[in-house]
Amino acid sequence: KQWYQRRVRGLRADCSTLSTRSSAVSKRQQSLQERVSRVTREVQNLLPDLSDAENSLRGEITDLSERTKCLKTDAEQLRSKMKFQTATARKFPAMTGDQQGRVKAILQENDDKINSLVNKLKGAQIRT
Numbered sequence: 001k002q003w004y005q006r007r008v009r010g011l012r013a014d015c016s017t018l019s020t021r022s023s024a025v026s027k028r029q030q031s032l033q034e035r036v037s038r039v040t041r042e043v044q045n046l047l048p049d050l051s052d053a054e055n056s057l058r059g060e061i062t063d064l065s066e067r068t069k070c071l072k073t074d075a076e077q078l079r080s081k082m083k084f085q086t087a088t089a090r091k092f093p094a095m096t097g098d099q100q101g102r103v104k105a106i107l108q109e110n111d112d113k114i115n116s117l118v119n120k121l122k123g124a125q126i127r128t
Helices: 002-046 052-091 097-127
Strands: none
Touching: none
16 A cells, blocks of 8 residues: 555656646747747848849839730720720611712712813903
8 A cells, every 4th residue: 555655646746747847848839939930030021022123023013014904994995985886887877879879970960060160260261
């Protein structure tokens, strides 16, 4: 029985020692993690964000992006204009062949009258 009691006391002492060591190791691990995080932040703060070439490329990409937006807007406006024009063309179709022939005949008739008047004027000027 004494052996058993000594053994239990020894195990309790070992358990207490292990608990203390475990707590110390846990604190040490947390301390090291905080240190690693701090050092990592400091190293990142020391490094430049972007090189000059990267900054230049960023500017070019921004410019191209803005131009692309403008071109998209222009393309949309052209689509709208084309849609309007095709809708208008359907509402007001071009002259038919018969109508064109009549307009042509009227223009020819007027042209002939103008030519005859011009010739009369020339004739009148030559006589005087």
